[in-house]
Amino acid sequence: MQKIIEASDISKRFGETQALKDISFSVNESEIFGFIGPDGAGKTTLFRIITTLLLPDDGEMKVLGMDSKTEFKELRKNIGYMPGRFSLYQDLSVEENLNFYATVFGTTVKENYDLISDIYSHIEPFKKRLAGNLSGGMKQKLALSCALIHKPKLLVLDEPTTGVDAVSRSEFWEMLKKLKQYKITIIVSTPYMDEAMRCDRVALIQNGKILSIDNPEKIKQGYSRKLFSAKAPEKYKLIDALRKYPETITAYPFGDSVHVTFTGDKYDSSIYTYLGKLGINDAVISVTEAGIEDRFLELMNKAE
Amino acid sequence: MMKNRVIIVRNLVKRFGKFIANDNLSFEVYEGEIFGFLGANGAGKTTALRILSGLSEPTSGEVIVAGFDAKKQPEQIKKNIGYMCQKFSLYEDLTAKENIMLYGGIYGMSKTLIKERTDELLDKLNFREYGDRLISDLPLGLKQKLALSVAVLHEPKIVFLDEPTGGVDPITRRQFWEMIYETAYRGITVFVTTHYMDEAEYCDRISIMSDGKIVALDTPAELKRQYNAKSVEEVFIKIARPKP
Incomplete structure (x- = not known):
């Protein structure tokens, strides 16, 4: 099986803070891979390195077979990234945001509509509304649509469900599951332990270190006492x-x-x-x- | 034994023009209870919370909080409640001690009492070394513990907590819940709003709002039994599906 991400001994330091320390892991094609850990664990730093927005101090990051340091231009075309903070244009409408992202990646909404139709159909009735006026759950669906519109091979979601109600969160995870049929690999971070069970494999992360990597069932079974x-x-x-x-x-x-x-x-x-x-x-x-x-x-x- | 009621809501209606944000709510919350107030985005929780904390007036119905009428005595309500939310509670560019002083002052506590409580609080949280540090330099877990302590500094009858343990590690989270239990044990009612259903499992009773109405209110165990669900999350998804 092709490895979509191969990270070896990644370290990153900001001044006195060791954000990541010797992180190694790999992600397989079509996997939903979760990084579960509290605020400050290093999840966002790691995602920024994977998406080529930051360089590691040490270690090697290969994404889709490319080096994140030297082949970042090609790599960026193949990654969809949804940052933790809502970062679409609040003063553009739903439709305008989607068109904008499609254009930036040299494609059209029409070309890849089948990929997002399931998600976008929830917000399409409000396509003239400004993104800033959407509810939390709708913003999240629009951000996901924009991250997918260029049909990326890897989807990177940084805390997509924070601040979203339980019903919308449950719907969101169902949508992610459906993306598997398009062979899109997904890495997702969350501070909420209960969401681990929705992933194929998870890495528990704390203080810049990975405590354990496995499928969620095996991680549970690893509990050593009665x-x-x-x-x-x-x-x-x-x-x-x-x-x-x-x-x-x-x-x-x-x-x-x-x-x-x-x-x-x-x-x-x-x-x-x-x-x-x-x-x-x-x-x-x-x-x-x-x-x-x-x-x-x-x-x-x-x-x- | 008749339990003391610290919140009494009868037929609360709140309208914004034609929109009914709170549609005939009735519920009671008791002294020393940990009450979870749940609902999907847009269900009307924030509106109700603003009325309960004296920031907004009900359109009709009766709301009594800490013995005061939300319509006639909102200022009295504000003096008798505490509030903490995850996003903002303490001033980042003030030290821990300065924050305590500021909040003590706002609640009209005397300087001697503030000094006394500050010492007590810093000792209790093992916080001595952090007293003179800026809030922005403290780890999230410590900030949250301090924020809760500051929210109950003036010994209110009720403290409102908005998604209190979001984003913290499991150990800190448990320490925080133990603080909540202790607060309730001292007789302060804890009113929690959250999107995280596993947080709801810690409450004595929970209510679930949907489309402006309370659609369920009971202990987590009883609701799980009624809806034949393994978790509060399952109950929630069964009954609180929001409007598209």
């Missing part, structure tokens, strides 16, 4: 009590429960007596499956 979920009406007291319990290794709030690990990966009924003494009588503890976020937490703790 994980328990504890519930009680008074969560604040429960977390505190569990942390002080001698057999507890970790205890973190997780949605409506507390995720706990114990020495020896087990607990016995004496924990209920212990909690009862602290005034927590209705606690329920059960085995639970670790999610991506649990694994990310574990890897972060190891990295420190």
Whole structure:
């Protein structure tokens, strides 16, 4: 299989900040590859290097078989980039923005309309509206249409779903999936762990380093301990009590429960007596499956 | 036991010309509760939030926040609430201490009380070394923790949080939620608006708005049961599909 991206030992520093440190990975054709990590992890810097907008201090970045340093002109024609900040022309209409991007890349909207029709049809009824007056979900669809209009081989999406509601986000991921039939490779970044499950493979990234790369299911399975979920009406007291319990290794709030690990990966009924003494009588503890976020937490703790 | 109600909304309607942004909303929020206020873009959350915080007047209906009427006593409401949003809460070009002083002053706290609370707060957050640093030099996680502390500096009855944990790493996020739990445990009601449904899972109760109406209101567990869904996200997608 052809490698769409091959990154070897990429490092980038801004003054005293080491934004990326020895990053290596490769992306296969037609893959949806996710970079999952918090703000400041280095996602945007990495994407700017992939899109030839920044040069790495060290390392080699090959994209579509081309060197990002020397063959950037050719490369740019084949990349569609949607930056994190909405960067279309707010004072041009929907239609004008799309035509503009098509023209810049020497093509027409008509020529590649089939590629975007599915996405663009949602906003086409508003084609005369100024881009600045669109809702968040519609802006996102227009930006995606503009990034696709020259039929790029690689689509680079930097936090496309930040600030967008859950329904629009879900629709957005469905659209990305459909692009596979056109053999478009997609790399996408997000700070939201739950979106990892939508990708074919993901890299967990933190402080400029990749903590793990795999398909999301395998990353979850990498969780090294047995994980328990504890519930009680008074969560604040429960977390505190569990942390002080001698057999507890970790205890973190997780949605409506507390995720706990114990020495020896087990607990016995004496924990209920212990909690009862602290005034927590209705606690329920059960085995639970670790999610991506649990694994990310574990890897972060190891990295420190 | 009758729970104390800190927000009472009855038949709230807000119109902008012909457009009905809030269509007959009725709900209550209790003391010390963590209440999640959800809805798609354009569902009417921001309008409701502006009314609840005394910034906008209801067209009709009754809104009581912290014991004050949103129509007649909006200034009293403003004094008794706190607000923090992810995008902006602290002045980047002031130090941590200066921000605390500024907000304390705005809320009319005495200089001695501000000094006392500043010391308390910096100790509690292990923040001593950061007190004299500019906010722009602090990592996002610290900023957010400080922003929440500043939003409750004047011990309001309610604090409104707008997408509070967006973009932070999982460890910081959990520390932040523990701060929220602690805030609620102290009796301050926490009113959270967010687009992130896994954040909603942390709330005691949630409401979901769609097209100006509240279409669901219950505990996350009960809503998941009712809609036969594994997550709040699934519930949301089932019922909150926005207008195109």
